[in-house]
Amino acid sequence: MPRTTPPRPVDVEAAFPELSGLRRGATRLHPRRGTPTAQDSSVGGPLLWPRAEPWPVCTIPHKRGSGYRYTDVTRKREILAAAGRREPNPGPTAEEIEIIDGFKRGRHAPHLADTDPIPMLAVAQLYRRDVPDLPWTGDDDLLQVFWCGFERHGDTRHDLHVQLRWHRSPDIATPLTEQPAPEVVGREELVPNPCVLHPEEIVEHPYLETLSPDLQARIDAWExxxxxxxxxYIYDLSTAPGWKTGGYIAWNLTGPRPLVCADCSAELDPLLTADQCEWDPSTTSWVPFEDQPDSDALWANGPTEVSPGRGRLTIAVCPRDPHHPLGLVTQ
Ligand SMILES: [Zn+2]
Ligand SMILES: [Zn+2]
Structure with missing residues (x-):
C-alpha cells in the first residue's frame, strides 16, 4: 500500500511568495513493519552486502560490555508483536511476560575491552530507484547506513557514531548471508525493527527561525x-516529521546552528533523518491518508521503535563530496 501525505492545509507559497524560492524536495520513507529482503530499500532489514568486504565496526574507545543483549531486544520485539496479533486475546501471556522480564540490562560481554571492534547496527539501505534525491556518487545506486549500538562518542560522550557505505548493487555478485550484529547494545532504542519503505516525494520549506526576521514576523502575525x-508554519507547513531523505532540519530543541563540512567548510545537506515518530498530536496534518483509520494504534506512529539521540537524528553530508565527514544533528 503506498502512503500519501494529505495536501498542506493552506498554500504557504501563495501567502508568502518568497518561500517558493526556498522550497526543497524531500522523500518521506514511511517505514512500516514487514519482511524486507536484501533487494529492497528498508529500515532494519537485511543489507545487500558484499561478502568480501569487512562489515563496518566501531573502534572508538568506550565501554561496550554492558547493556542489553542484542538477541534479547529482537526476541522481546518478536514476542510482543506476535502477542499483539493473537486473536481473540491479544497481549502477552504470563509465560511470555516472565521471559521478557528475564531480558535485563547487565554486563553481558565482560570480555570486550574499550576499543575492541564491535559490529555496527545495520540501520537502513536505500536504493536510488526508490529514493531519487540521494546525492550523486558516480555509479553507486545503493546507500547503506550504520550506527554503533552505543551513544558514548564525541566530546560529550553522548553522541552517536554513524557510518555510511555506497555500493553499485549489480557489482555485488556474492552477498553476505549471515549479517553481523553486536552482542550488546547500550540502548534498546537504537535497534530498528525490520520495516519496508513506502517512499513519497514531498516539498518542504525552511524551519521558521532560519528565515529572515522580517519574514518570521509576518508569518507569526499571519498564523x-x-x-x-x-x-x-512550524508544524504543518515547513518540515515533515518521520523518516525522510533530503528536505530541511526542524531545529525545535536547540535552535538553528551552522552545519558546515569539517573538510571544506561547505554547508552540509540533510541526507537522512531518523525519527522516533511519524506524527504526534501537533503534527497530525502529516498522517498519511492510508494510516488515518488506525493512527492511534500502538506503535502506528513509530514502527521502527528507534529513538536516536533526543528522538530525531539527521545525518548531513557535504554537497561537494559525500565522502567528507558527516554532520549529525539530534533534536
Ligand atoms: Zn561505538
Ligand atoms: Zn566538504
Missing part, C-alpha cells in the same frame, strides 16, 4: 496564536 486550530 495567529499557537493555541487556535489554524495551521502552524
Amino acid at each position: 495567529g496564536p499557537e493555541d487556535d486550530d489554524g495551521p502552524q
Whole structure:
C-alpha cells in the first residue's frame, strides 16, 4: 500500500511568495513493519552486502560490555508483536511476560575491552530507484547506513557514531548471508525493527527561525496564536516529521546552528533523518491518508521503535563530496 501525505492545509507559497524560492524536495520513507529482503530499500532489514568486504565496526574507545543483549531486544520485539496479533486475546501471556522480564540490562560481554571492534547496527539501505534525491556518487545506486549500538562518542560522550557505505548493487555478485550484529547494545532504542519503505516525494520549506526576521514576523502575525486550530508554519507547513531523505532540519530543541563540512567548510545537506515518530498530536496534518483509520494504534506512529539521540537524528553530508565527514544533528 503506498502512503500519501494529505495536501498542506493552506498554500504557504501563495501567502508568502518568497518561500517558493526556498522550497526543497524531500522523500518521506514511511517505514512500516514487514519482511524486507536484501533487494529492497528498508529500515532494519537485511543489507545487500558484499561478502568480501569487512562489515563496518566501531573502534572508538568506550565501554561496550554492558547493556542489553542484542538477541534479547529482537526476541522481546518478536514476542510482543506476535502477542499483539493473537486473536481473540491479544497481549502477552504470563509465560511470555516472565521471559521478557528475564531480558535485563547487565554486563553481558565482560570480555570486550574499550576499543575492541564491535559490529555496527545495520540501520537502513536505500536504493536510488526508490529514493531519487540521494546525492550523486558516480555509479553507486545503493546507500547503506550504520550506527554503533552505543551513544558514548564525541566530546560529550553522548553522541552517536554513524557510518555510511555506497555500493553499485549489480557489482555485488556474492552477498553476505549471515549479517553481523553486536552482542550488546547500550540502548534498546537504537535497534530498528525490520520495516519496508513506502517512499513519497514531498516539498518542504525552511524551519521558521532560519528565515529572515522580517519574514518570521509576518508569518507569526499571519498564523495567529499557537493555541487556535489554524495551521502552524512550524508544524504543518515547513518540515515533515518521520523518516525522510533530503528536505530541511526542524531545529525545535536547540535552535538553528551552522552545519558546515569539517573538510571544506561547505554547508552540509540533510541526507537522512531518523525519527522516533511519524506524527504526534501537533503534527497530525502529516498522517498519511492510508494510516488515518488506525493512527492511534500502538506503535502506528513509530514502527521502527528507534529513538536516536533526543528522538530525531539527521545525518548531513557535504554537497561537494559525500565522502567528507558527516554532520549529525539530534533534536
Ligand atoms: Zn561505538
Ligand atoms: Zn566538504
